[in-house]
Amino acid sequence: xxVGRRRAAEERREFExxxxxxxxxxxxxxxxxxxxxxxAEDLTQTALARIYASWGRVKNAESPAAYARAVLVRCYLxxxxxxxxxxxxxxxxxxxxxxxxxxxxxxxxxxxxLAQLPPKxxxxxxxxxxxxxxxxxxxTELQLTPGTVxxxxxxxxxxxxxxxxxxxxxxxx
Amino acid sequence: xxxxxxxxxxxxxxxxxxLSEDEVRPVFERAVGEAVPDLGALIAGAAEQGRAIRLRxxxxxxxxxxxxxxxxxxxxxxxxxxxxxxxxxxxxxxPVLPPLGAGTAAGAGTVGAAVEPTPLPxxxxxxxxxxxxxxxxxxxxxxxxxxxLRASEYAGQDESAGQGESAGQEGERSATRVVVVARVRVRAxxxxxxxxxxxxxxxxxxxxxxxxxDAYGCTPRPKNGSCTGAPVPDGSFRQLRTDHRADGVSEHxxxxxxxxxxxxxATATGPAGGGPAPITLDRLAKLAQSxxxxxxxxxxxxxxxxxxxRPYQSLGSATIAPTPSRPPSGG
Numbered sequence: 001x002x003v004g005r006r007r008a009a010e011e012r013r014e015f016e017x018x019x020x021x022x023x024x025x026x027x028x029x030x031x032x033x034x035x036x037x038x039x040a041e042d043l044t045q046t047a048l049a050r051i052y053a054s055w056g057r058v059k060n061a062e063s064p065a066a067y068a069r070a071v072l073v074r075c076y077l078x079x080x081x082x083x084x085x086x087x088x089x090x091x092x093x094x095x096x097x098x099x100x101x102x103x104x105x106x107x108x109x110x111x112x113x114l115a116q117l118p119p120k121x122x123x124x125x126x127x128x129x130x131x132x133x134x135x136x137x138x139x140t141e142l143q144l145t146p147g148t149v150x151x152x153x154x155x156x157x158x159x160x161x162x163x164x165x166x167x168x169x170x171x172x173x
Numbered sequence: 174x175x176x177x178x179x180x181x182x183x184x185x186x187x188x189x190x191x192l193s194e195d196e197v198r199p200v201f202e203r204a205v206g207e208a209v210p211d212l213g214a215l216i217a218g219a220a221e222q223g224r225a226i227r228l229r230x231x232x233x234x235x236x237x238x239x240x241x242x243x244x245x246x247x248x249x250x251x252x253x254x255x256x257x258x259x260x261x262x263x264x265x266x267x268p269v270l271p272p273l274g275a276g277t278a279a280g281a282g283t284v285g286a287a288v289e290p291t292p293l294p295x296x297x298x299x300x301x302x303x304x305x306x307x308x309x310x311x312x313x314x315x316x317x318x319x320x321x322l323r324a325s326e327y328a329g330q331d332e333s334a335g336q337g338e339s340a341g342q343e344g345e346r347s348a349t350r351v352v353v354v355a356r357v358r359v360r361a362x363x364x365x366x367x368x369x370x371x372x373x374x375x376x377x378x379x380x381x382x383x384x385x386x387d388a389y390g391c392t393p394r395p396k397n398g399s400c401t402g403a404p405v406p407d408g409s410f411r412q413l414r415t416d417h418r419a420d421g422v423s424e425h426x427x428x429x430x431x432x433x434x435x436x437x438x439a440t441a442t443g444p445a446g447g448g449p450a451p452i453t454l455d456r457l458a459k460l461a462q463s464x465x466x467x468x469x470x471x472x473x474x475x476x477x478x479x480x481x482x483r484p485y486q487s488l489g490s491a492t493i494a495p496t497p498s499r500p501p502s503g504g
Contacts, residue, residue: 024210
């Protein structure tokens with residue numbers, strides 16, 4: 001009994017260290033994926049909860065960070081698959097806590113542009129260009145073929161360029 | 174014949190202008206690279222949720238083990254006359270479990286008592302019944318708001334899993350489950366933002382066994398706030414929690430696991446930038462304990478709610494007027 005409690009406390013400590021180290025990065029990925037600050041917090045918390053629930057498996061994974069990212073993306077795609085009766089306007093809550101040196105105008109423009117993309121296209125873009133995953137790694141994480149990832153990347157990038165065209169001069173100095 | 178040059182599309186210009194693949198990452202970086210969440214609250218919440226997931230898994234495993242044991246005993250009794258003596262003795266040594274749902278019987282032991290199942294809604298919801306929908310949950314929430322608050326933006330999501338379907342991931346599988354979230358932003362009469370009120374409803378959770386007493390025991394306690402958890406005389410378990418977050422936002426949570434296996438988690442969060450929760454903890458507890466929260470409702474109520482709420486529009490009283498609208502579709 002005492003051993004069990006000690007092990008649980010140790011697991012909790014390990015998890016908290018991991019979450020402290022990776023939580024902010026996961027949140028930023030979630031924010032790019034969903035475009036809503038509150039929802040990004042919810043997705044991050046849900047992903048971390050699932051990671052904690054399976055901590056024994058996660059900590060022994062080849063890359064716990066990659067595992068966490070995969071859980072987050074699955075949470076996001078699963079969330080998008082729910083029968084959504086209604087949604088908040090995408091930009092209703094942005095940005096509530098502007099951080100120093102952040103670029104709120106850019107954030108709003110980018111998240112609005114990303115919001116126009118289908119969820120999987122958005123996930124492809126975020127994994128490829130934010131998480132620096134290769135085509136093959138992205139394909140594995142999203143359970144797609146590499147060819148599909150390439151097609152989705154091209155399509156999503158084209159649409160993103162189109163969406164951002166009016167602001168492009170200010171976005172890319 | 175003069176040739177007419179096509180008007181260049183804006184995105185053609187963008188393509189020519191750039192945003193090459195190499196420039197996407199810096200744009201992402203500038204947009205969200207400095208976004209910082211309230212990590213402490215996220216981690217504490219995640220640990221609590223994760224612990225609840227573990228408890229649910231354990232309860233599910235216990236239930237499966239007991240069901241298999243029950244089947245084994247039943248099969249053993251049927252085969253008993255034909256079995257040789259040694260096998261009969263082995264079967265006789267198994268604990269005698271009551272039929273599922275029969276409650277604790279003499280000799281049933283703790284396993285039999287622990288798996289007394291919660292009555293589940295029928296997967297097909299016979300008659301004019303349907304699983305609670307997001308809009309219907311939002312309407313219930315609106316009906317329970319204090320008169321001095323009005324609601325604006327809202328969100329409602331529903332997810333129900335039929336027999337054998339997966340209701341989520343990471344082993345969250347159940348026979349029939351309803352999961353609904355309703356969230357409204359609330360404002361004072363003068364339009365001042367007062368924050369959010371959110372209700373999660375989950376049905377078909379593990380029965381009220383020893384685990385909830387532990388899960389609702391306020392461990393860990395909030396660092397900056399208060400928590401009380403205790404059984405309620407009607408057989409429910411209830412935890413009332415207040416957190417004063419580092420960003421100045423106060424949050425009340427009333428977490429109720431009813432005896433019928435329905436869990437209601439009501440949260441009242443103060444406005445971004447800091448402030449008290451929009452309603453008192455006592456009021457939130459009453460909201461969570463309202464009998465209005467039911468996982469299965471009349472089909473008419475679901476259709477009416479879908480007609481009253483329109484996506485992407487605010488929820489001021491003027492916009493709740495019934496308007497023809499299709500019920501929400503999947504996807």
